[in-house]
Amino acid sequence: MTDERIDLAAVLGKTALLSTLSQPELQTLAARTVRKLFSAGELLFSEGEPCNGLHIIARGKVRIFKTSISGREQVLAVNAPGESIAELPVFDGGPFPASAVATEETEIAYISRRDFQAYCMDHPEVALKVLQVVGARLRRLVGIIEELSFTTIRQRLISTLLKLAQSEGKKTARGIEFQLPASHQELANQLGTVRELISRNLMRLQAEGLLDVDARQIVVKDVKGLSTLLDTTP
Amino acid sequence: MTDERIDLAAVLGKTALLSTLSQPELQTLAARTVRKLFSAGELLFSEGEPCNGLHIIARGKVRIFKTSISGREQVLAVNAPGESIAELPVFDGGPFPASAVATEETEIAYISRRDFQAYCMDHPEVALKVLQVVGARLRRLVGIIEELSFTTIRQRLISTLLKLAQSEGKKTARGIEFQLPASHQELANQLGTVRELISRNLMRLQAEGLLDVDARQIVVKDVKGLSTLLDTTP
DNA sequence: GATGCGCAGTGACCAAAGTCCCAGGCTGCT
DNA sequence: AGCAGCCTGGGACTTTGGTCACTGCGCATC
Numbered sequence: 001m002t003d004e005r006i007d008l009a010a011v012l013g014k015t016a017l018l019s020t021l022s023q024p025e026l027q028t029l030a031a032r033t034v035r036k037l038f039s040a041g042e043l044l045f046s047e048g049e050p051c052n053g054l055h056i057i058a059r060g061k062v063r064i065f066k067t068s069i070s071g072r073e074q075v076l077a078v079n080a081p082g083e084s085i086a087e088l089p090v091f092d093g094g095p096f097p098a099s100a101v102a103t104e105e106t107e108i109a110y111i112s113r114r115d116f117q118a119y120c121m122d123h124p125e126v127a128l129k130v131l132q133v134v135g136a137r138l139r140r141l142v143g144i145i146e147e148l149s150f151t152t153i154r155q156r157l158i159s160t161l162l163k164l165a166q167s168e169g170k171k172t173a174r175g176i177e178f179q180l181p182a183s184h185q186e187l188a189n190q191l192g193t194v195r196e197l198i199s200r201n202l203m204r205l206q207a208e209g210l211l212d213v214d215a216r217q218i219v220v221k222d223v224k225g226l227s228t229l230l231d232t233t234p
Numbered sequence: 235m236t237d238e239r240i241d242l243a244a245v246l247g248k249t250a251l252l253s254t255l256s257q258p259e260l261q262t263l264a265a266r267t268v269r270k271l272f273s274a275g276e277l278l279f280s281e282g283e284p285c286n287g288l289h290i291i292a293r294g295k296v297r298i299f300k301t302s303i304s305g306r307e308q309v310l311a312v313n314a315p316g317e318s319i320a321e322l323p324v325f326d327g328g329p330f331p332a333s334a335v336a337t338e339e340t341e342i343a344y345i346s347r348r349d350f351q352a353y354c355m356d357h358p359e360v361a362l363k364v365l366q367v368v369g370a371r372l373r374r375l376v377g378i379i380e381e382l383s384f385t386t387i388r389q390r391l392i393s394t395l396l397k398l399a400q401s402e403g404k405k406t407a408r409g410i411e412f413q414l415p416a417s418h419q420e421l422a423n424q425l426g427t428v429r430e431l432i433s434r435n436l437m438r439l440q441a442e443g444l445l446d447v448d449a450r451q452i453v454v455k456d457v458k459g460l461s462t463l464l465d466t467t468p
Numbered sequence: 469g470a471t472g473c474g475c476a477g478t479g480a481c482c483a484a485a486g487t488c489c490c491a492g493g494c495t496g497c498t
Numbered sequence: 499a500g501c502a503g504c505c506t507g508g509g510a511c512t513t514t515g516g517t518c519a520c521t522g523c524g525c526a527t528c
Binding site: 074088 | 300303308322325327328331354355358359361362366376379380382383384426465
Binding site for chain 1: 504505
């Protein structure tokens with residue numbers, strides 16, 4: 001038990017929301033925290049459910065998404081350890097605006113709404129921190145709106161390919177090489193479209209000589225060429 | 235001058251953000267508030283500019299929007315008196331994520347970032363209120379994303395027509411009658427598309443016998459028919 | 469009355485997005 | 499080996515979205 005508390009306090013201290021707190025404060029908060037374990041693919045919560053507490057990711061990865069009647073998915077965010085999710089329903093009392101699923105084995109630290117709200121009243125700097133985090137989230141959503149309404153799928157795909165190339169690509173003789181981090185289907189969900197279009201657009205870029213594609217293995221041959229495609233008006 | 239202060243305090247008291255405050259508190263806040271006047275069509279701020287304070291609408295109407303390189307517009311929100319805008323950049327220190335324009339003669343109460351942040355530290359309940367307001371905003375954005383990624387323009391149009399019919403339609407012998415509140419162009423901006431499609435889709439609905447259209451004058455003849463069109467998968 | 473100007477309607481046309489469907493490859497399981 | 503379940507590739511086709519160009523109307527202004 002003691003081990004758990006110490007561990008939890010460490011986890012809490014690493015989250016952006018609570019980084020300003022002192023050790024003893026983290027301890028008291030940790031005492032009110034519940035651990036929850038989710039296996040890969042398990043739902044944390046679904047859109048529309050009431051929200052009773054704050055989730056903080058201690059380990060694993062969580063995808064936040066909306067689902068349409070026809071079964072299509074639009075990813076809103078993918079969160080990693082140290083990040084909190086669904087801060088807002090905690091404060092406005094409304095239901096979850098989207099669903100959340102663990103994409104791998106995931107451990108959550110859970111603090112009840114009442115406790116966290118009370119904590120914010122006593123520690124206004126935490127409330128301000130929450131506002132900062134929420135600000136980043138809002139900016140991301142505005143970015144998604146911008147992409148959905150101003151760019152083509154082709155451009156969105158190119159943009160994520162370039163990001164991936166930059167973050168995890170390795171320079172080789174043939175170009176910048178990397179692996180797609182997920183199936184075409186999941187990529188499609190993130191870009192708000194369907195599998196076929198991902199496949200087709202990748203092939204098209206290959207035909208144009210900008211990429212080499214072998215299933216998930218990508219070789220970017222012409223970064224500049226790709227970049228210029230981003231600026232052309234749809 | 236005295237008049238102004240009293241007036242400002244009244245305005246502040248009516249905003250959702252500050253509704254919990256007492257009269258004297260409103261007075262002290264009002265003393266730190268600056269009035270700003272904007273005429274119709276004038277920009278309050280542009281996307282990317284740094285944000286130095288909180289804007290509260292005292293009178294008029296403000297449209298928040300993004301612009302694409304090709305000149306297209308996507309409306310994120312239209313705010314009315316009593317609402318605050320751009321709360322978030324105030325707290326996270328980042329630039330404005332979108333632009334704002336006054337759609338009619340508009341009066342703004344402006345409080346500097348420093349003052350408002352300090353005020354939140356002293357009055358945590360205000361910070362919590364801000365979180366509530368921001369929560370509503372975030373839900374709206376998620377709603378826009380959902381619409382953009384799951385529905386056709388036709389459906390979005392129908393949905394706003396039904397909302398308008400409900401909020402300001404009058405029942406007549408021919409059906410529910412109302413006026414479009416703006417030009418086709420502005421409507422298109424709100425739905426994230428172009429003028430022609432609004433025009434065409436309205437005509438199409440008329441051809442299908444669901445509406446009667448005469449420029450901006452709309453008569454909804456078949457509410458049920460329209461509603462069912464919303465549920466069909468795109 | 470002539471001249472602009474903004475707004476709405478429309479036809480032709482093109483590109484992007486999406487649907488349906490099937491083939492082939494790989495993996496893991498029995 | 500055989501089968502089931504995935505993921506990817508790709509063909510054929512439809513719908514939707516968007517562009518361009520032009521017409522016509524109403525209104526204000528000169």
